[in-house]
Amino acid sequence: MGWIKQIYDCFHAYKLWFFIIIATNLLFIFFAWLAYPDTFKALVGLMIVYTLIIICLPVFLMIRKQKIIESAFQAFLLEPNETNEEIFCQTIPNIHRLYIRRMGDLIREYQEKLNDQVMELADYENYIEGWVHEIKKPLSLMTLVIDNRGDEMSPLVRQRMLHIRDQMLGDVERILYFARLGAAHKDYIFEPINVLRFCKQAAENHQSLLDESGFQVQFTGEEAEIISDRKGLAFILEQIIANSTKYVNQHQAQPALRFETAYDKAGKQIILNISDNGPGVSAEDLPFIFDKGFTGRSGAYTREATGMGLFLVSKMANDLAIQFDAKSDLGSGLTISLIFPHVE
Known part of the structure; x- marks a missing residue:
């Protein structure tokens, strides 16, 4: 069917010239009918054969020429250097x-220009990754000092130091994961995970952030086993915890964070609902909270809002095949639902 389309395209492209040829032949057929009525049929037959030849031969040559043009054009598109340009x-x-x-x-x-930008971006990514590894050295030293000299500090100072350290570690992890999200190869290892136990461990790892804001953490629902990557899931939980600690309802006596497991209607997919009782998100802002750089109304009330935490959550969740959703009403907190894929 490809050659039929090529013939049609050829006729369509040069339809004016073909119309002129056909009209000229009809005119000469009329003249032959007037001048040579006895040999009219023979002359008409010769004219039709001649017309078909002068039409089919150019069509064949044009189709052949078109293939050469397409081949040269493809080579020019793949490598638009001066040599391929001249051949084209x-x-x-x-x-x-x-x-x-x-x-x-x-x-x-x-x-x-694109090659220059790619090189600059590669240099920038290498610098950021190098900076991340370098900044972990003083953070490790800070941890060592807090652990070994903690008895020389007052409980309040030690708690504040742990809070600052964990905030810095969270910022460093965000930079590192942001750089890794664009990588061609990602070393995810999917394995069975007890989701509530894993949430408890994530909350313990970020206890200083929760203590600084006075959060009460709750775990409800039945223990369930999911298949996911531990590092990626830990990063998602960390960002959601950090997001909740940033936005604390000043009129709420006891900030709370709840991890709850549930199942979908079919009873196959496991859902992890993470809820806080913070200021919530307005209806007009809710569809955009996972967009890059979006801070919404609440961003105007805190200098810590960057709009990157939940954006990275959405990117990591997509990588791990986790569906996500958010529900909220202004003044009644935010609930982020992670829907894990069903794996036989």
Whole structure:
């Protein structure tokens, strides 16, 4: 069927010339009918055969020429250098060559700029990853000092030091995971995880953040086993915990964070609902809280809002095939639901 389309495209492209040829032949057939009525049928037959030959031969040559043009064009698109540009120009009429050369110059200019940007981005990513590993050294030293000299500090100072350390570690982890999200190869290891036990461990690892804001943590529902990557899931929980501690309802006597397991209607997919009783999110802001850089109304009331935490949650959840949803009403807290895939 491909050759039929090529013939149709050829007739469609040169339909004016084919119409002129057919109209000319009809005119000569009329003249032959007037001048040679006795040999009219023979003359008409010869004209039809001649017309078919002068139409089919150019169509065949044009289709063959079109294949050469397409091959040269594909080579030019894949590698728009001057050599491929000249080969492409040799296959097309002279009237179009000026436009091809202008297009080639423009493509090469954009390609050069793109290559420069790719190199700059690679250098930036290497610098960020190097900085992350370097900053972990003083953070490790801070942890060592807090552990070994904790008895020389007052409980309040020690708690504040742990809080600051955990905040810095969270910021460092966000930078590192943000850099890894764009990587071509991701070393995820999927394994069975007891979800409530894992949530308890994540809360304990970030106890200083919760204690600083006075959070009460609750775990409800039945223990359930999911299949996921431990590091990726831990990062998701960390960002949700950090997000809840940033937005604390000043009129709430006891900030609370609840982890609850449930099942979907079919009873196959496990759902982890993480709820707080903070200020909540307005209806107009709720659809955008997972967008990059979005802070909404609440962002105006805190300098800590960057709009990156929940964005990274959405990206990591997509990588781990976890569906996510958010429900909230202004003044009644935020609930983020993680829906884990059903694995046989």
